Amino acid sequence: MKSKKAWLAQDYSKKTADLPERSYPFRTLSDIEAEPLYTGEDLADFDEANQLAYPGEYPFTRGVQTSMYRGKLWTMRQFAGFGSAEQTNERFKKLLEAGQHGLSTAFDLPTLMGYDSDHPFSQGEVGKCGVAVSSLADMELLFESINPEDVTTSMTINSPANAIWAMYLAMAENKGADLRKVGGTIQNDILKEFIAQKEYIFPPAPSVKLVIDTFEWGPRYVPKWNFISVSGYHIREAGSTAVQELAFTLADGIHYVQKALERGLDIDEFAPRISFFFNVHNDFFEEIAKFRAARRIWAKQMREVFGAKDPKSWMLRTHAQTAGVSLTAQQPLVNIARVAIQALAGVLGGTNSLHTDSYDEALALPTEEAAKIALRTQQVIAFETGVCNTIDPLAGSYYLETLTSEMERQCLAYFERIDALGGVEKAIDAGFFAHEIGDASYQQQREIDSKERIIVGVNEFVDDSPETPILLVDKEVERLQHERLARVRRERDPNAVAQALEALRKAAINDQNTMPAFLAAAHAYCTLGEQMDVLREVYGVYEEPILI
């Protein structure tokens, strides 16, 4: 058999001389060149034992569980939240009835930014892009007739994560649940807020301190809870490439590990409950390779760099969500196809949990119908396509393994650049991530504007699509939320509130773990805004440098 080089030089060149290649960017979305063909020669140095191994074995390239989807499917976890706690509670129950496995909560912007619904900054935003939770009273309504021991709940909350988690746990305790049996996830990844999503309140150092409080407290009191979901999703949505998403996310994870070790925590006590969250975008093979590379890099870092002993500490368990930013407002039904293909990449990448976007999300929050189709898409992949029959079915693919190794190499090169800047917090200060992501997103937009990259229905194959019905959030929500908050303030014990807030202030000032104080504050019906105001006074607030 002739060599690949000979085939390219002779056969392929001859063919393309007669029939030239199409004008198309034959490279991944991360600008990794794709060769016309991959063969066994590309894997000449491939070390199957060290780079691949078996599923459930270090370095987990093939997945973290031994039997993967033959044993247990990924968790189908659809993100939901809008309007009032009552409305979201209703949507939750419908999703559970439709066969969803776990809940995932979207909060509105005031909640994400640590403001009560009746704060002046909250005007016009209450309940708009998620549910408003200002106190334990809202949390109780949100999970009305849902048993926290039966259902795992994920909460997308970052800067105020400690307080919101404490409200959830207080709700569970009030229902008589044993916290040792309560499972779920808080996103609680503040570094990616500074890098991409920008929902920060306090400066980086005290923000990271609050995160590490959960690393210390969580495993001891709520051992089934993932107290962090280190997230690349938002980095990608902000415009990064897949390689940047991979590198910046893992660098964030490593930074938290370093900070936890500095506090004197035992790596094998906290590392098994670190979870991750990645985007699944359009570039099919690059996305699959990203998940596989992520597991391999994390395992190597945890075992070889940090010396973790427990295999659970080496495992990168991850949630995935299809790329919201890839959805188009034009011909929105076409998004169903995009989501299906992205979801398939997530599954072939071995994700442990998945959210599929609804086709109408470039227009508004999803309608019930659109949310159901999104869940059904996962069910089609799981039950009709046969892709779950065998574990990591694409392993050994000349192209996929080459791409996986190339992404690993480029990721490690980013680690070196971040280290050279003095680590993640310093790199944030230096505007490194903002520049990297800004350049990448601008380049992508220019490629779309110039039609070098085709987006179906947007810059090619354009037609007028009929109007899509969308979900509108009731304006009443803001008023009802104000009333409920007023009632909470009136009916609670003011002395208990004052004491709880004072305890929180002391914990923050004396650099103690804040979680016990947050839990007491939740039980006393302190509002989210009151708790965050205490910390705003102690820690100060962060403003980012303005960069274009």
Next chain:
Amino acid sequence: MAERKIRVLIAKPGLDGHDRGAKVIARALRDAGMEVIYTGLRQTSEMIINAAIQEDVDAVGLSILSGAHMHYFGEVIEGLKARNAADILVFGGGIVPDQDLAKLKELGVSAVFTPGTSTQEVVEFLRNAVTERWAEQV
């Protein structure tokens, strides 16, 4: 005489931190030869109105993805009128449902660009709309 440059303020009102669109548009307008001022995140309507007047801009672009567009466009347009600065063109972009587009037009918003808009479209719109205003003012 040197050609008069279009001055644009790109603003992020409210609590929403999704600044990808704002930054891409700011860069594209700058590359098209306009003078661009970006407010950064978490601006109140009052801050945006003040910046627009102080910077003597021809146009203000609001980027809103949180669903609070009716609220902020309304406040900024009313505020500019109240300060005798209604000649400043207000446009915007973000996740805005069709049925709100007409309402925003009624409020006096010159154009709203939803996902999928090319940056050239925004550049051309601003060139035309601002030049028209200049002609009216002469």
